[in-house]
Structures are given as structure tokens and as C-alpha cells.
Amino acid sequence: MDIKKVYMGRSVEEVVRLLGEYENKAKVIAGGTDIVIALRNKVIEPELLIDISKVEELKGIKEDEEYITIGSITTFTEIVESEIFQSNLYGLHKACKMVGSPQIRNKGTIGGNIANGSPAADSVPPLMALDSIVTLLSIEGTREISLEDYYYDSIKENELLVNVKFKKPKDNQVLTFAKLGLRKALAISRLTLSSFIEFDDNIITSIRVASGALAKFPMREKEVEDYLLGKSLNEETIEGAIEALRNSMDERLKGRPTLPYKRIAISTILREILEEALVFEKGVKAW
Ligand SMILES: Cc1cc2nc3c(=O)[nH]c(=O)nc-3n(C[C@H](O)[C@H](O)[C@H](O)COP(=O)(O)OP(=O)(O)OC[C@H]3O[C@@H](n4cnc5c(N)ncnc54)[C@H](O)[C@@H]3O)c2cc1C
Secondary structure (H helix, E strand, O other), rough: OOEEEEOOOOHHHHHHHHHHHHHHHHHEOOOOOHHHHHHHHOOOOOOEEOOOOOHHOOOEEOOOOOOEEEOOOOOOHHHHHHHHOOHHHHHHHHHHHHOOOHHHHHHHHHHHHHOOOOOOOOOHHHHHHOOEEEEEOOOOOOEEEHHHHHHHOOOOOOOOEEEEEEEEOOOOOOEEEEOOOOOOOOOOOHHHHHHHEEOOOOOOEEEEEEEEOOHHHHOEEEEHHHHHOOOOOOOOHHHHHHHHHHHHHHHHHHEEEEEEEEHHHHHHHHHHHHHHHHHHHOOOOOO
């Protein structure tokens, strides 16, 4: 690694000013679990590395009447240990708990997971299913974009990801998550799915499903959503949802060598997230 300068950022204002001054020659480092590899392999060679791991304004999980807001340098471990992500937000807890190893979870941050832009970022499908909004700050000002749009209008070189927020769930809504990795512990996920479902008298009255590693970026699976909306969950509709997802994957991944494997694998994890939602809806398990 040949970094000219490393600076310990103290405030959001200062970090944003430096990002503006250095234009595309500065990079922020949060937990370092992704960027250190990129630096070592000389994929990136910034003049200035700004360490944001001690910036207070970027830390922690906050709750108000309407929103839950996660500061960008909140680690996976902090999310796993938070009481907020139990009960009907358990899907985010599960996603963060399945990231890498304890060391990676202690260091890796939610902001780094989003900003790195990997199609296999584990926290992104549940955050996308929650219809999250990302706050980005630069010397030009603040912009808020939905996580779904983020991959088409991604973070700019001079922007700092400040937080990610989503509406607090109602009692009849539940977030679920499942992951299929090549190796259990340290696998960068090969396939992930997350659903956020609202039930009213057994019927799905609102649904968002998001996938990871089924396309260039994590994305919403609208065909599955359209198929399940207005139905109740049972063996027949779960099979129907799997078929809907397979049809849409056939189009999207046409000609890819991974398609046959993904077609089979997807049924296991789609079934898992829908059955978890069903368990919640039936109130069989204490959440
Ligand atoms: C062995 C190993 C196993 C892993 N397993 C998994 C896994 O199972 N699932 C998974 O999803 N990921 C996994 N990862 C990837 C990684 O740990 C995550 O993506 C992590 O969330 C990155 O966060 P970080 O704070 O370490 O980011 P960093 O490495 O510090 O930064 C990553 C990128 O994001 C930018 N960035 C970081 N924070 C901000 C911010 N606030 N504003 C603007 N830009 C920012 C940096 O400039 C850099 O480009 C693994 C990595 C390793 C090395």
C-alpha cells in the first residue's frame, strides 16, 4: 500500500470539506474490511484516506415516532446486539449475524456495505425490502435517495453516506431474510432474499421482496410481489411465487452458467423467507 496521507476525521463537516477539496483523490475508510483489500491490490490509489471510524455523528441507531435511523458507521455487531432488530425486524438481525466472521462483523459497517456497491452485500436486501432511504452529504448539500434507486444514481466521489433510515414497522408487518452461501461462515453470499410483508386477516396487503446476487445489484423482485399481493400464504402460493421468481430469473440471467444452480437454490431461500413470514403471521413462535 502506498498511501500519501491518512487523516483521522473528527466531524461530518470536516470530512465533507476534505472530500470536496480533494475531489476524486480522497477516500473514506470506515471498518476497512473492503477498502484495505482494494488498496492492497492497488485497485484504488487515493492521495488521502479519511478515517471516519471515530466520527460521533455517524454512530448509532436512533428511533423517533416515524423512523429508525442507522448511522453509517454502525457495525454489524451493533445491529445484531440491538433490541430494535428483534421481533418483526428480525430479518435485519439475521442478515447482519450471517456476515463473514466475528472479526468482520465487529469492524464492518452498514455504510461500508452499501457504499461498496457489491451485488452480494448482505444488509442491502432487507434494507431495500424496508424501502430504506439513504442520506448523502457533500459540500453541495444533502440528498436523500431510496436505496432502490441508489444503484442507478450511486454515491459520488465527494459524498459521505451519513445514514440509512426506514419507517418503523407496524405490528402486522414482518421482515424476513435468508442466505445461501458457498461456505457457511466466511462466504460472501451467493444468494440472498428478504421480504417485508403486511398481513391483514391472513391476506398479504403489502409486500416488498428484494434479492442479492441475482443481478448486477441488489434489486426488488416485483414479479414475486405482484404474484403474492392479495393472496394468503400457503403451499400453493409459495410454489407459485417460486415459479414467478424463476420466470423472471430466466429472462434476466439468460445464458449465464450460474442460472441452473440459481434456479434450484432460489426455491430453498424463497420458501424459507415466506415460511418465516407465515410463522410470524400465525403467531406460532414468540418473536
Ligand atoms: C473475509 C471477509 C468476509 C466478508 N463477508 C461478508 C459477508 O458475508 N457479507 C457481506 O455483505 N459482506 C462481507 N464482506 C465485505 C465487508 O465486510 C462489508 O461489505 C462491510 O460492510 C464493509 O464495511 P467497512 O466499514 O469495512 O467498509 P470499508 O472497507 O471501510 O469501505 C468500503 C467502501 O465504502 C466506502 N465507504 C465506507 N463508508 C462510507 C461512508 N460512510 N460514506 C461514503 N463511503 C463510504 C469506502 O470509501 C470504500 O470504498 C466480507 C469481507 C471480508 C474481508
